[in-house]
Amino acid sequence: xxxxxxxxxxxxxxxxxxxxxxxxxxxxxxxxxxxxxxxxxxxxxxxxxxxxxxxxxxxxxxxxxxxxxxxxxxxxxxxxxxxxxxxxxxxxxxxxxxxxxxxxxxxxxxxxx
Amino acid sequence: xxxxxxxxxxxxxxxxxxxxxxxxxxxxxxxxxxxxxxxxxxxxxxxxxxxxxxxxxxxxxxxxxxxxxxxxxxxxxxxxxxxxxxxxxxxxxxxxxxxxxxxxxxxxx
Numbered sequence: 001x002x003x004x005x006x007x008x009x010x011x012x013x014x015x016x017x018x019x020x021x022x023x024x025x026x027x028x029x030x031x032x033x034x035x036x037x038x039x040x041x042x043x044x045x046x047x048x049x050x051x052x053x054x055x056x057x058x059x060x061x062x063x064x065x066x067x068x069x070x071x072x073x074x075x076x077x078x079x080x081x082x083x084x085x086x087x088x089x090x091x092x093x094x095x096x097x098x099x100x101x102x103x104x105x106x107x108x109x110x111x112x113x
Numbered sequence: 114x115x116x117x118x119x120x121x122x123x124x125x126x127x128x129x130x131x132x133x134x135x136x137x138x139x140x141x142x143x144x145x146x147x148x149x150x151x152x153x154x155x156x157x158x159x160x161x162x163x164x165x166x167x168x169x170x171x172x173x174x175x176x177x178x179x180x181x182x183x184x185x186x187x188x189x190x191x192x193x194x195x196x197x198x199x200x201x202x203x204x205x206x207x208x209x210x211x212x213x214x215x216x217x218x219x220x221x222x
Contacts, residue, residue, distance in 0.1 A: 031208060042117065042212035043199070050208060058209070090156060096208055102146065106155035 002026050006091050006105035013081040013112045021076040021108050023091030029103070031096045032074035034058075034066060036087040037107075043090065049074055050096055081112045116140055117213035119200050125219045132187040134216040136200030139181065146210065147174050147185050148199040156199070159185075190220045 004025045013019055025032065030051045035043040045058030049068040063085060065077045074093075078085055091105040118137045126132050136145070147160045160167050160174040162183065167174050171190075176183040187194050197215040204211065 033209075040214065042115070042214045043201075043210075044212075045209055048209065092156075094208075101158045101161045102210065103158065104148075104156035 004091055004093055004103050004105040006089075006108050008108060009106065010109050011111070013078075013110065015082060015112060017081050018077065018079050019081065019110075020078075021089055021091075021110075022073070023075065023105060024073045025091075025093040025103065026072065027093060027103060028071070029093035029095055030071070031094045032068065033092045033094075033102075034064075034074070034076045035090045035092065036060065037090060038087050046076065046089075078110075081110075083112045086110060086112045115213070116204075116211040117200055117202055119198075119213035119216050121216065122214070123217045123219075125221060126190050128191060128220055128222050130190050130220075132190050132194070132218060132220075134185050134198055134218065136183045136185075136213055137181060138183075138200075138202045138211075140202065140211075141205045142178075142181075142202045143205050144203045145176055145183050146201040146203070147183070148201060150197045150199060150215070152196070154196075159198075185216075187218070192220045192222050195219050 007022045033048045034046040044060050047066040049055045052071045067075050089108045092102045094102045120135050145162045149157045162176040171188045173186040199215045200213040201210040
């Protein structure tokens with residue numbers, strides 16, 4: 001049981017380049033999330049998808065777009081990367097129920113130079 | 114003020130010591146999560162609490178809903194417990210988590 005799979009694990013981009021971070025879960029979860037983690041700060045929500053076909057902005061959506069391709073997959077796109085987007089990105093999934101845990105991917109370490 | 118505050122920010126303990134880290138929050142919640150992140154590693158869910166106490170191995174998590182406070186205890190600490198422990202709360206009526214900044218725990222052999 002793979003859980004939540006994120007790719008790539010590491011990426012270096014030049015300012016202005018674009019890329020897509022991929023996330024897939026095999027637990028039949030309906031909700032999926034993208035977070036960024038920066039030193040000295042808690043995880044911050046970028047975008048989330050409560051169910052297939054829906055996406056909503058989180059705390060820090062600027063500079064990002066998402067696609068909920070199907071129930072399993074939720075991708076995060078940086079159209080024009082900026083140094084401020086250097087961060088570790090985590091995808092997570094959950095059933096949309098109050099007393100249900102979250103499963104996190106292993107993270108993508110992105111550096112924008 | 115952050116919704117979720119964790120203390121102490123950094124803690125160093127000798128192997129075998131009993132460790133307590135704390136989480137306070139300011140909103141009404143439906144659930145509280147304790148997560149573990151090893152250096153350079155992914156995030157693993159340890160506990161989800163809405164009341165009372167839970168135990169898993171050497172880890173014990175408690176929550177006091179009235180005081181808006183939770184603690185994570187590590188008994189007989191071991192160097193492999195060295196990690197960042199993150200507290201996250203799910204607000205009532207909201208399916209999103211708010212995260213604390215984490216407690217950095219180092220256990221020295």
